[in-house]
Structure formats: structure tokens, C-alpha cells
Amino acid sequence: MRLRALLDTDALGLRLLxxxxxxxxxxxxxxxxxxxxxxxxxxxxxxxLTGLAWRxxxxxxxxxxxxxxSAGVVALAAGEAELGDVPEDLVQACARHRLPLFAVNESVAxxxxxxxxxxxxxxxxxxxxxxxxxxxxxLMTSGPAGGGPDVVLDLLGSDLDLNAWVLSPAGRAIAGAGxxxxxLPASVCARLAAEHLSATRAGRRAPHRVAIDGTTYSLxxxxxxxxxxxxxxxxxxVRATVLSDWLLAVEADAxxxxxxxxxxxxxxxxxxxxxxDRRDAARTVRRRLAxxxxxxxxxxxxxxxxxxxxxxxxxxxxxGLGTAPHWQVVxxxxxxxxxxxxxxxxxxxxxxxILVDPLSAGPEPSDRIAVAHSGDEAIALVPLPAVATxxxxxxxxxxxxxxxxxxxxxxxxxLADDGRLTIGVSxxxxxxxxxxxxxxxxxxxxxxxxARTGLVCAAGHQELxxxxxxxxxxxxxxxxxxxxxxxxxxxEYDRKHRAELIPxxxxxxxxxxxxxxxxxxxxxxxxxxxxRVGRIEQLTNRDLSxxxxxxxxxxxxxxx
Numbered sequence: 001m002r003l004r005a006l007l008d009t010d011a012l013g014l015r016l017l018x019x020x021x022x023x024x025x026x027x028x029x030x031x032x033x034x035x036x037x038x039x040x041x042x043x044x045x046x047x048x049l050t051g052l053a054w055r056x057x058x059x060x061x062x063x064x065x066x067x068x069x070s071a072g073v074v075a076l077a078a079g080e081a082e083l084g085d086v087p088e089d090l091v092q093a094c095a096r097h098r099l100p101l102f103a104v105n106e107s108v109a110x111x112x113x114x115x116x117x118x119x120x121x122x123x124x125x126x127x128x129x130x131x132x133x134x135x136x137x138x139l140m141t142s143g144p145a146g147g148g149p150d151v152v153l154d155l156l157g158s159d160l161d162l163n164a165w166v167l168s169p170a171g172r173a174i175a176g177a178g179x180x181x182x183x184l185p186a187s188v189c190a191r192l193a194a195e196h197l198s199a200t201r202a203g204r205r206a207p208h209r210v211a212i213d214g215t216t217y218s219l220x221x222x223x224x225x226x227x228x229x230x231x232x233x234x235x236x237x238v239r240a241t242v243l244s245d246w247l248l249a250v251e252a253d254a255x256x257x258x259x260x261x262x263x264x265x266x267x268x269x270x271x272x273x274x275x276x277d278r279r280d281a282a283r284t285v286r287r288r289l290a291x292x293x294x295x296x297x298x299x300x301x302x303x304x305x306x307x308x309x310x311x312x313x314x315x316x317x318x319x320g321l322g323t324a325p326h327w328q329v330v331x332x333x334x335x336x337x338x339x340x341x342x343x344x345x346x347x348x349x350x351x352x353x354i355l356v357d358p359l360s361a362g363p364e365p366s367d368r369i370a371v372a373h374s375g376d377e378a379i380a381l382v383p384l385p386a387v388a389t390x391x392x393x394x395x396x397x398x399x400x401x402x403x404x405x406x407x408x409x410x411x412x413x414x415l416a417d418d419g420r421l422t423i424g425v426s427x428x429x430x431x432x433x434x435x436x437x438x439x440x441x442x443x444x445x446x447x448x449x450x451a452r453t454g455l456v457c458a459a460g461h462q463e464l465x466x467x468x469x470x471x472x473x474x475x476x477x478x479x480x481x482x483x484x485x486x487x488x489x490x491x492e493y494d495r496k497h498r499a500e501l502i503p504x505x506x507x508x509x510x511x512x513x514x515x516x517x518x519x520x521x522x523x524x525x526x527x528x529x530x531x532r533v534g535r536i537e538q539l540t541n542r543d544l545s546x547x548x549x550x551x552x553x554x555x556x557x558x559x560x
Contacts, residue, residue, distance in 0.1 A: 001027050001120040003047075003075050003100055012116060013108035014077065017091050019100025025074040030117040032110050036060070037067055044072030047117060049110045051079045058089040065093040075099065077113065081106035119258070149175035149272045156250075156268065160261075163251040166222070166272055167193055169243050169414060170353045170407040175272075176249075184249075188212055190410050192219060196247045197414035200238065207254045207265070218254035222246040222269045222276060237341055243334070243414045244349040246276055283352065289313040290370035290381050297436050306432035317370060317383045325383040327435060328398050329426040330355065331442040332378045333450070337418040347378035350411070350421065354403055355380055379439070384428055400425045400445070400460035412455040422450040423458040486556040489539040501539075504532045508544065509554055 004023040006014050016023075028045030031038070034053035042048075048068055055061060068076060076099055078086045086103045094101040104113065149166045153176045156162040165176030171190035173183070184192075191212055196219045199208040208219040223245055248269050254262065293313060296306045314325055332351050334343030351371045371380040382398060400423065411421060424446030426438035441461050449459040490501045504522065508529075511518040519529045533544055542549040 001117070003027060005120070006047075006102070006117075009116065011108075012113055013105035014113075015103045015105070017086060017101045017103055018095050019075070019098065022075075022098060022100045025100070027074055027117060027120075030114045032114065036064065039067050039071045042068075042071035042073060046073050047075050047077060047113075048073050049077050049079070049104070049113060051082050051110075052087075052090075053082065055083075055087065055090070058087065061087065061090040061093040062096075065090070065097050065099055069097040069099055073099065075102065077102040077104050079104045079106065079110065149275055152268055152271055165189075165249045167196075167247050167249055168353050169193055169197060169245065169247070169410065170350070171410045172353065172356065174246065190407075192217055192249050193247065193410035194413040195219065196221070196249075197242060197410055198416075200242050201414060201416045203238075207250075207262075209253060209255055215251060216253040218250045218252055220248040220250065220265055220269050222248055222272050237339065239336055239339065239341055239419065240346065243346050243411065246272065248272065286313075286316060286370040287348075287372060289316060290379070291372040293370075293381060293435075294372050294379055294439070297439055300436075303432040306435060310432055310435075313370060313381070314383060317381075326428045326430055327438065328382045328384060328428050329435070329438040329442040330380040330382060330398065331424045331439070331446045332380075333376050333422050333446060334378075335376055335420050335422075339418075343376045343419075344373035344378055347376070347421070348373040351378050351380045351423075354407055354423075355382060355398070379442075398425050398460075400449075400458035404456055404458050408456045415455045419455065420450075421456045422446050424449055425458065425460040427461040483556045483560050486540055486542070486552060487560055490536060493535070493539060499532065499535070501532060501536050504529070505536055505553060506557060508533060509550060509557070513544065513550065 002023065003025050006012060006027075007016060007023075026045065027047050029043075029047070030049065031041065031046045032049040033041070034051055035041075036054045038048070054064060065076070076094060078090060078101065080086065080103055086101070091101060104110070153164045153166070156164045163176075163182065165184055166174040167189055168174055171186070171193035173189055176184075192210065195210040196208055199206075199219070200221065206219070206221050210217055210219065223241075248265070250265065254265070289309075289312065293306065293309050296309060310327070330351060332347040332354075334347040334350070336343060348371045352369055355369045355371075369380060369382060371378055373379070403423065403425070415421060424442040424444065426442040426445070429435055429438045445459040445461060449457040452459075487502065490505065493499055494501050504518075507521050508518050511521060515526050515529060519526045522529065524532075536542075537544055542553070544550060544553070
């Protein structure tokens with residue numbers, strides 16, 4: 001803004017005392033000070049506001065004004081509340097150094113002037129930034145990628161002093177952690193994603209505002225041009241896109257922003273959406289490879305044919321890899337209540353997000369993942385370039401529980417109370433011959449996960465022991481009757497006598513029926529333990545020395 005514009009606003013209470021010929025100077029900021037030498041805090045272009053507390057006598061004005069002029073200050077505004085009229089020695093010093101001088105009426109707070117200048121300057125800079133953003137959009141849509149979201153976020157940081165980040169719906173920082181903005185803790189990213197998904201599912205109007213640890217963030221949805229925009233424009237179910245769209249998190253309260261700035265941020269989200277669609281297009285080859293491999297596996301193709309297709313896929317997923325990798329299969333399913341909406345595409349996007357290796361180098365680590373989808377199910381082929389082993393020699397790869405450690409909370413917010421995500425993870429396989437078994441193993445694990453409670457559940461191949469595999473598929477009424485017949489007499493006895501028969505039974509089975517080990521674990525005398533076990537057998541008409549009865553108790557405890 002120009003200095004001249006300050007005089008056109010009566011509410012600021014400014015009166016020009018000198019410097020009429022310099023009123024076309026541009027104001028880039030504002031600073032309030034009563035220091036005798038504020039030069040260390042000045043960068044040039046400021047309007048300086050002062051209450052004159054630094055002035056002890058007429059000789060102080062000359063050095064103070066000289067310091068301001070040397071620092072590139074564009075004007076000085078002196079308050080009349082302390083001394084009444086602005087001293088003549090200050091007027092003369094400003095005239096000698098050609099520094100415009102304003103008097104501030106005592107009824108006007110410096111904060112009022114500061115807020116007005118900052119708003120006007122930000123508006124001008126936003127207009128300049130909008131032009132840059134528009135130019136960047138043309139570059140990205142008409143030619144090679146123009147640097148991705150980080151370039152736009154750098155512009156927000158440098159031109160509007162806004163820290164901003166692009167986050168995935170699972171809470172992963174996609175862009176923004178760098179020179180333009182500090183890195184956000186993973187816990188904050190997860191909370192921001194959860195708040196965004198909750199607000200979207202509730203139908204609240206964006207931007208969504210949330211305060212975390214004393215800091216306010218404004219959240220802007222980034223609609224995918226391929227999926228999100230079409231869904232929104234057509235009035236389709238928001239569940240088709242809520243778990244797929246990115247979001248822009250800005251460290252600011254957008255509640256009192258002018259429309260111009262809100263429009264600018266909307267333009268930024270549209271620009272980032274272009275990059276999102278570009279990345280989706282780049283995944284087309286990997287998705288096609290996954291689809292071809294899985295079709296061969298499911299139609300019973302010869303292992304040699306599957307192996308040939310895997311050799312084609314490996315260089316695409318792991319460029320430069322010298323040897324064929326091992327593979328894991330991950331199956332995911334998204335299901336919605338009271339809806340015929342297919343969740344396969346949403347599950348595909350989620351797997352591509354969840355399976356990103358945070359330690360992978362490069363701007364797009366999810367380039368190493370191939371995911372196909374059909375109906376409500378998505379299937380991922382995950383290459384493992386070097387399968388490590390633990391101290392017991394067991395192969396290590398993707399672990400089901402670890403996949404959901406950071407994403408369970410935000411994704412649950414997006415699923416709300418009418419959706420579920422279930423995931424199954426296979427063991428690593430060394431060749432094409434094992435891929436069919438890995439796919440079935442991942443599907444079994446997913447069904448085990450689906451039998452659990454919770455909106456987001458996962459199970460791995462380690463959990464497919466016989467009882468874990470079978471119990472989820474026993475009808476609920478049968479499970480309840482079986483459990484009640486064996487355990488209800490013990491629970492009732494414990495309730496009346498505080499005898500702890502149930503904990504004793506659990507410990508006895510965990511110790512494989514060893515009296516000494518069980519007594520030691522429970523800190524009991526062996527005779528006391530024998531009394532409790534005898535009471536369990538009496539109440540249930542079972543014999544804990546028999547393998548069949550031990551197994552029944554074991555299953556009943558697992559189902560309870």
C-alpha cells in the first residue's frame with residue numbers, strides 16, 4: 001500500500017506533519033517501538049509507530065530519525081498521548097532526512113493502525129501471489145511438473161508468512177516440511193487429518209478450524225480433479241471420496257480472512273489437486289501390473305507365466321534392483337452400511353497411502369506399491385527388496401498392527417459410524433509358486449480382522465493359528481451358548497465368593513497344566529491351587545487333566 005492511502009482513512013486519526021512529496025512510498029510492514037536504536041529489528045519498508053518514550057530532550061530526535069532513514073523506514077508516526085503535540089525538533093529532523101512524519105491522535109490505538117496496515121499489505125501481497133499461483137498452474141497443466149506442492153507452499157511462506165502443509169487423509173505429511181514450514185509432529189498430523197475427516201463427514205463448510213496445543217490451524221480440502229470434483233459436482237455420496245482427498249493445513253485462523261485471501265487459498269488447493277491427479281496418473285502402470293498378476297494368480301495360471309509377469313513388475317516398482325524381490329500380499333476392504341457404494345477404489349487409495357514406507361527416499365515413495373481393486377476389495381503387491389530376519393530367523397516384512405499405529409484414529413474419523421476398513425497381511429513369499437497361497441492367506445487374515453470390533457482392524461499371517469482362524473466364523477448364538485455353559489458357573493461363583501476361579505483357569509492353561517509353575521505365577525501354595533482347580537471341575541463337570549476339556553476351556557476363554 002502507499003503512504004497516501006493512510007490519510008484517506010479517517011478512522012486512523014493520522015495528520016501529516018511533513019513529507020508531502022514522499023507519499024507515494026510503498027509500505028511493506030509496520031513496527032511499534034520506543035527503543036532509542038531499533039535498527040536491529042528493521043528490514044526496510046516499515047511504517048514505524050512510536051510513543052516518543054525514547055525522547056529525553058531535543059537532541060535525541062536527530063540520531064533517532066537518522067537511524068530510521070538508514071534502515072530504510074518509509075515513514076514515522078508519532079503518538080500525541082504522551083507529550084501532547086509532536087515536538088518541533090522531531091518535525092525538523094524528519095524534514096532534513098526527507099522522512100514523512102504523521103501525528104497520531106491520542107484517541108487512536110497503535111493496534112488499530114497496525115491491524116489496518118497489515119490487512120492492506122497482505123491483500124496486496126495476496127494479489128501478487130495469486131498471479132504467481134496462476135502462472136504456476138499454467139506451467140503445471142501445459143507442460144512438465146512445475147515442482148509439485150512444495151513450490152506453492154514455499155510461495156505461501158515467503159509472500160504471506162503462512163506455514164502450510166499438505167496432508168493425506170491418513171495424516172502423512174506429503175509436502176510442506178522444509179524451508180517454508182517447520183516439520184509437524186506425527187501426532188499433530190494425525191489429529192489434523194482426523195478433524196478434517198470428521199468435519200467433512202458432518203457436512204461442515206470449509207475451511208475447518210481447529211486448535212491444537214495452543215496453535216490454530218485452518219483446514220482446506222484438496223479435491224481430486226478425477227474423483228473428488230466429479231463426486232462433489234454430481235452430488236454423489238461424500239463417502240466415495242472422503243478417505244481419498246488430501247487436505248491443506250494452514251497455521252492461521254481463517255475465520256476473519258477477507259474473501260480475497262480465501263479465494264487465493266482455494267486456488268492453491270486447486271493447483272495442488274493438479275499435482276495429485278498427475279501422481280494418480282503415474283500410478284496407472286503399477287495398478288495395471290498388479291491387476292495382470294492377480295488375474296493370473298486367481299485364474300490358476302502356470303507359475304512360470306506368473307514369474308515372468310513378476311519380472312516385468314519388479315523393475316517398475318524397484319528401479320535398479322539387481323535380483324527379483326520377495327513379495328507380500330495385502331488385502332483391504334471398505335464397507336459402508338445401508339449403501340450399495342463400492343469401496344474398492346477407496347480401499348485402493350488407502351492401501352497406496354498406508355503402505356508408503358516412511359524411510360523410502362524420493363518424493364513419491366508410494367511409487368513402490370502396486371494396488372488393484374475389484375468390487376469392495378483392494379489387493380496390493382508389495383515388493384520386499386531384502387527380507388530381513390530377526391534373531392529367531394523369522395522373516396520380517398509388513399506387520400499388520402504396525403501399519404495401523406498412526407492411521408487408525410484419522411481413518412476412524414472418516415469412516416464415522418457407518419463404515420469399516422479391514423486389512424489382512426500375508427507372509428513374504430519367495431517365488432511365483434507361493435503367490436496364490438499368499439493371496440488366500442491375506443484374505444483369511446482380513447476375515448479374521450473383520451470379526452473383531454472397531455472401525456479399522458487388521459490381522460497378519462502370524463495370527464492364523466487354527467483357533468484364531470476358526471473362531472470368527474462360529475455363529476454368534478453358538479459362541480454365546482458354548483461360553484455361557486462353561487464359564488457362567490465360574491463367573492457366578494467368583495461374584496459371590498471373590499474366589500478368582502476365572503483368572504486361575506487362565507493361568508493354569510497358560511502354564512500347560514503345570515501345578516508348580518501356575519502356583520508360582522499366582523503366588524499361591526500348590527494345595528490352594530489344587531483346591532481352586534477342583535472347584536472349577538466340580539462346578540463345570542469337566543476334568544482339567546483331559547486334553548478335550550482343556551481345549552474347550554481354552555476356546556471358551558478366547559470367545560468370551
